[in-house]
Amino acid sequence: MQLRTLILAAGRGTRMRSSLPKVLQPLAGRPLLEHVIDVAEDLEPIGVHVVYGFGGDHVMKAMEHRKVEWHEQADQLGTGHAVNQAMGAVHDDDVVLVLYGDVPLIQEETLQQLVHLAGESALALLTVKLNNPYGYGRIVRDARGHVLSIVEEKDTSEEQRDINEVNTGVLACKGGLLRRWINALENNNSQGEYYLTDVVALAVAANVPVHAFVTANAEEAFGINDKKHLAEAEAMYRKRVTDQLLIQGVTLVDPLRVDVRGDLACGQDVYIDTNVTFIGKVKLGDGVHVGPNCVIRDTQIEDGTVIHPNCVIEEAHFGPRCQIGPFARVRPQTYLGSQVKLGNFVEVKKSNIAKGSKVSHLSYVGDTTMGEGCNLGAGTITCNYDGVNKHKTKINAGVFVGSGTQLVAPVEVGEGAFIGAGSVITKDAPAGKLSIGRGRQVTIEDWKKPQKNK
Ligand code: UD1
Ligand code: MG
Numbered sequence: 001m002q003l004r005t006l007i008l009a010a011g012r013g014t015r016m017r018s019s020l021p022k023v024l025q026p027l028a029g030r031p032l033l034e035h036v037i038d039v040a041e042d043l044e045p046i047g048v049h050v051v052y053g054f055g056g057d058h059v060m061k062a063m064e065h066r067k068v069e070w071h072e073q074a075d076q077l078g079t080g081h082a083v084n085q086a087m088g089a090v091h092d093d094d095v096v097l098v099l100y101g102d103v104p105l106i107q108e109e110t111l112q113q114l115v116h117l118a119g120e121s122a123l124a125l126l127t128v129k130l131n132n133p134y135g136y137g138r139i140v141r142d143a144r145g146h147v148l149s150i151v152e153e154k155d156t157s158e159e160q161r162d163i164n165e166v167n168t169g170v171l172a173c174k175g176g177l178l179r180r181w182i183n184a185l186e187n188n189n190s191q192g193e194y195y196l197t198d199v200v201a202l203a204v205a206a207n208v209p210v211h212a213f214v215t216a217n218a219e220e221a222f223g224i225n226d227k228k229h230l231a232e233a234e235a236m237y238r239k240r241v242t243d244q245l246l247i248q249g250v251t252l253v254d255p256l257r258v259d260v261r262g263d264l265a266c267g268q269d270v271y272i273d274t275n276v277t278f279i280g281k282v283k284l285g286d287g288v289h290v291g292p293n294c295v296i297r298d299t300q301i302e303d304g305t306v307i308h309p310n311c312v313i314e315e316a317h318f319g320p321r322c323q324i325g326p327f328a329r330v331r332p333q334t335y336l337g338s339q340v341k342l343g344n345f346v347e348v349k350k351s352n353i354a355k356g357s358k359v360s361h362l363s364y365v366g367d368t369t370m371g372e373g374c375n376l377g378a379g380t381i382t383c384n385y386d387g388v389n390k391h392k393t394k395i396n397a398g399v400f401v402g403s404g405t406q407l408v409a410p411v412e413v414g415e416g417a418f419i420g421a422g423s424v425i426t427k428d429a430p431a432g433k434l435s436i437g438r439g440r441q442v443t444i445e446d447w448k449k450p451q452k453n454k
Helices: 032-042 056-062 079-089 108-118 175-183 196-205 227-248
Strands: 003-009 047-052 069-072 095-100 123-129 138-141 147-151 165-174 210-215 258-266 276-284 295-297 312-314 316-318 328-330 334-336 341-344 346-349 351-353 358-361 364-366 368-370 381-383 393-395 406-408 411-413
Touching (some): 003 079, 032 047, 032 056, 032 095, 032 108, 047 056, 069 079, 079 175, 079 196, 095 108, 095 175, 108 123, 108 165, 108 210, 123 196, 147 196, 165 175, 165 196, 165 210, 175 196, 196 210, 227 258, 328 341, 341 346, 346 351, 351 364, 364 368, 406 411
Parallel strands (some): 003 095, 123 210, 258 276, 295 312, 312 328, 316 334, 334 351, 341 358, 346 364, 364 381, 368 393, 381 406, 393 411
Antiparallel strands (some): 095 165, 123 165, 138 147
């Protein structure tokens, strides 16, 4: 059996009231459509097809790193019409699985069951029972429980409105069958659209078995049409992720106040305080402690390192048992050895800092390599930019830099050197010596305090 997945993503998403196409609205930091492409790919189909339309250029650009085939739906004439735009790429013998770009929490296992249920000759539908079915297409069954049709919210009779089994939008069947029904769709309904959902009645009329698979997990079927839905989906997604972390043994002080927008891998005894956001690929070693209000993106943190409150950390690698923050800003390409300390109001960018070195207060370290056991005093600044180019600073092992020093790059401070406080170092400072680069202090003996003019 050859499987093709077909994702509908052409709709405007009017109810979002946004200039951003609906399928690009972010869920856990990534476009809705990308979540659906992920699950579609997990099924290992021979092709993932996406029907695009509203904001199409924008949608394709946002997904250009994904391997999908694009099909344009120039006018959004309904979900059935959308499917038709991709039918040229579908062979009669393929099994087609239709997914909606606005139903992002759907799970692989469920889809596999659905494809299995469709088999060679049936139409398989994914349905769900909801306490509040408002807005969804209703599954109409006969007295014996056989599915007869799907009726859209706007086309329901008063009786049908009470049906609480709804269409998730996901269906699967052979390409040949789908083609026949799609070609027969009509748009004589309240919205004047070609509804994909009408294939159900066509299948029934053609005596093709319709199998509805009722999923017990309502959130999988959650369709996102407005910002309220989007926020609800975010909460569902968060719970999914935090449940997993808790089961793994991670301490989350409050699972409602942790966001994982990407992949978070944790060792044993990791502790995560409130209001922490992880973005991209983040790896935390054993015993890592993350204080409140931190944002950590694409970073690896080794065993026993403590991130104090209010740190922003991007594309960094910290060795074991470092102490970071509070209020540290760590920018891309920062590599710290073990037991490094970055204190409050310290910014580090594109730098290597070796074992045991300390930058404790109010400093900027950029384009720098620092050896082991250095101590930078409060307010040390590497002047790495001359207004045109960036230059490097090298600080060798065991250096002590007095407070308020500016190291004007390119410059090197030799091993074990001391720099006097308040220095502006423009020349290399030799190893093992004290260098001072500041005006000498003088006292004006005959100075008189100025008097106010009469
Ligand atoms: C649809 C279903 C409804 C189901 C619900 C589940 C139809 C007619 N209705 O309603 O039975 O309960 O989803 O969430 O299918 N799209 C296109 N081209 C179009 C129209 C829509 O690509 O011309 C895409 C949208 O981008 C979206 C998906 O199809 O990803 C569903 O469209 P939407 O307008 O959200 O349909 P619903 O009203 O939610
Ligand atoms: Mg929808």
